[in-house]
Amino acid sequence: MKFLTSLLAVLLVGPLALAAPPKKDDATLHTVLYDYAKWSRGDQPRYVLIPKPIALKEEDFEGRLKATLSALKSAKKSTYGATKVAFKPDSAQTGKVWVYLDEQKRQYHPIVMAEVVYSFTEVGASRVIFPKVAEQGWTRQDVSFPAFQLALDAWEGLPPDGLEGVLLRLPGGGLMTAEGLRAGLKAGEPKLIDALWAILDQGQERSAIAVIAAAKHLKRPELSDKLLPVLRSANPALRQAALEGLDGLDEAKTNAAIRQIMDKDSEAGLRDKAAVLLSRSKDPTFAVAAQFHALRSEDPKTVAEAAKALGESKEKEAKDHLLERLSHPNAEVRAAVIASLIKRKEDAPLLQALRGGDQSAEVKVDIARAFVAGKDAKARRLALTYLVVRGPVADAVAAAEALADEKGRDVLDALGEGLKHPKAEARIAAAEALVRRGDKGGLSALGEADVDNPESGAQIEDALRRLYAKQNLNFVLKSARKEQGVLQRAAVATLGEMVLDQKSGRAKKDTLKALETLAQAKQAEIRAAAARSFESVGDESVREQVYELAKDKEIIVQRAVARALGKLKGDKSVALLLSYIKTQDTQLLANSLRALGDLQDLKGLQPIIDRIGHKEVEVRRAATSALVKMGEVVEKKKPLLALFSERLFESDVEVRLRAIDGLLITQDAKSVQLIAALLQDPSVVIRKAALAGLGKTGEALALDDINAALEDEDVSVRAAAIEAMRVLGKRDGASRLEAYLKKEKDKALRAQAQAARDHLKKQKG
16 A cells, blocks of 8 residues: 555655665565556656666665666666666665666767666665766765756757756657757757747746757858847846857847846946956957956956957047956956057056055065066166066066066166075075176175075075186175175185186286185184185195184184195195094084085094084084095995985985985995985985985896886986986896887887887897
């Protein structure tokens, strides 16, 4: 009786609102399957869901659903095809299941989906997700009863997106397949065209929208005549559909009707839509008015499109309208406005804004970027000088690089201001640009920069020395004697390099004499700068001066002396450095350790090892570098293996890089395994260095590890792997590269790999 009641409910009002819980015996599950069957009560036959009782073996949640789907497929093999069910780990708790429909059975998807949803919910499912079809999933409420009628209304099969494989009812009677309707409309059969417009005249929203889309797709010549009345519809959705259908029909009567929508429609979105359509008209009467209207829209895309269109307009008033939107909050709009003003050759207000107008920094940056990308040399120069000072860091760096090749006081001033940029990267780029220019004027700008800044000070001071090195000796000597502060320090520190560049023996002698005098200056900074120059000279001519400076008590002088001692081999240099490493000053300790490594005196070996695990990273870097140098001269290298392998676990990239160099000198096959472990390092720099190291080992054991790196996601790492394979020099590497070439798509890498392969084929081992 319950079954008959359920059946009656389906037949009279559609799918069941609630499913009865399945009955269970000890090992049997009594439930129902839902099946579409034809049903007629005197009117048009329809397919409706009919529940049919079925007994399944009692199983868990997944088992029940798999059995249910199997039963459904058995009943309708040609309908279900390869439909499959899938689960997630928590499906039994959530009740959600996934059903993958057979793509080859698309015409039956609606039937399958309805039957599956109703049948699955009978045995415990709460929602059924159909990937690529209904990603949100269906419950019983989502099953649309009218969608599964024997025949659908004709509009549901209209091109370009209508249903396929269905039977359609034409207005006024008659049935036709969806494929037949499409073919007839495409051929322009009069009766079918009349039927198309008859659907539109009914004024139903969904069907009318489908007709408009189909008519536009079919490019019907009477389209505008049929759609203009729809623009007067009370339904906004129909007015919008009509506008979309009229898009591109640039006719006087059409434009006039669209103008009415733009000026008077109650919907802001439709007014904007109409303005966009008219803005594309070749008739300036409509186009310009539409563009001005669209500029006032609240939709940024509409404003941007109008601004772009006004770049082609010859109307003088367009300039003022565009300038009103220059400070628009949307970047896309600002870019369109600026581009149009430049295209109209109305740069003056934009240039004025860069020179100090009242526009925001954000707007000025947009203006500057546009001019940098443009062809006007003067405007580009002004834009670059703005960006190097006030632009975001990436723009400031790029501007500095571009200005390095420009001359002029304005450029020099801008780069000087760029040295005060909030970001260190931009400050350093400005300093490098001044060095590239080689202009003496850059010295004053660099001299006024903050060389004490922890992020950029050292780089700026180094740039200052390199710029001095580009000047003539007399100028640098004069600066060393007469300048003050950082300029004098830099000049003094540069003299040593200039000594090496002098061909005249007298010039060298005079420069060294000047340095000897400066090494006795009252200011510790000048004495330290003199020590830096002695380091550059690095020979017997400065030994005594360096030893004399080693007596200095000022830490800044001792730091510079420690560096200089690394160039002067001898017991006294080693003894002085060993006394310095007792310091608590991080920089002095690091400089002293590096110098001990440079001297390669074994008396420094243990002190270096003792400090390789120092708490300060700068000291660990110096000690690791020094140990690499020492490793070149120690007789027993294998004990170093453990020391360098421990450094591979350092957090600091530079320490890990130096450790790779150290492992290469230990002359132990285990180095291959240790270095290979770094091929999993997150740092691209480390992975590339590890590959370079593996290539240098010459060990056949490295072949597999290098080959694995050919799969690295980073292009530069794959390039390093190819080079490592070539350097390793093993003939077997040729076959590895041959296999790699079948997969690699990058042209440059393929060329590199082919050259390496050919090289390895010529090897003997």
